Amino acid sequence: MTEVTTARSALRTRPGRAGDLDPVDSTTLDGRTRDALAELLLTMADDEFVVGFWDSEWTGIAPALEQDVAFSSLAQDEIGHARVFYELLSRLAGGDADTIAFGRQPQGYRHARLLDHPRTDWAFSVARRYLYDTADAVRLEALAGGSFMPLANLVAKIRREETYHLAHLDAWVGRLAGGGEQPRSRLEGALERLWTDALTVFTPLTGDAESVLVEAGILGEPLALLAERWLKLTRGRFDALGLHVPIELGVPRADGRSGHGADFEWLWNEFTSVYRLEPGATW
DSSP states (O other), rough: OOOOHHHHHHHHHOTTTTTTOOOGGGGGOOOHHHHHHHHHHHHHHHHHHHHHHHTTTTTTTTHHHHHHHHHHHHHHHHHHHHHHHHHHHHHHOOSHHHHHHHSSOGGGGGOOOGGGGGOOSSHHHHHHHHHHHHHHHHHHHHHTTOOHHHHHHHHHHHHHHHHHHHHHHHHHHHHHTTOOOOOHHHHHHHHHHHHHHHHGGGGGOOHHHHHHHHHHSSSSSSSSHHHHHHHHHHHHHHHHHHHOOOOOOOOOOOTTTTTHHHHHHHHHHHHHHHHHHHHHHOO
């Protein structure tokens, strides 16, 4: 894995074109709100972190040189986004961003199960990224006008990059859908396999954390309503392309961000390998 061997230093030094964080004053939040926001930040950071490392798996083996460069860039962007989310979390709740990112055991990560699948083939990676990017776009929109300004301002910057990510993946979905029987069949098969797990991006937060964030004006709507908006968006796109995908909303599984299996454990071993050599080192 080309980028994983320098993962720790990349997380520390790459500014992640989202830019620097605004000053964070956690005393402006009561304890319940701070804890709820910390949980949300961890889920979002882990999502970006894990999808970034899966994307880095395509470095050197993508189907075309242009896509080799593009997916490497996507990977760096997502890890950069994860970095600033981890940094905001550390300023809000304490701890060190590097330790949060690399210092947990596999079952301590809170990314959506959509991101537990291995790289597989190109159509599978495109399908997963499209499902994730559309869901993430809906989630970011619900945070962009939030009352906690360090997060709202950060999200506004990240959305500018994510717009290009989604446009790139949308173009590839269209290209595979119109590329003949085999590419179309592979894309449909991947979307069908991933659909249930795609809902886990909207897995409810624990306890009353979601309602606390909505009440505080940090999150615009509950995740269940965001899932409905996402369903309408993806269904419209697939129908326009004539893709036959069994789309139903359903209910995100309660364990949608836990119980990660062997495929993620393999990835975890890769991206924590340098950190685990000497966890207390300064790189």
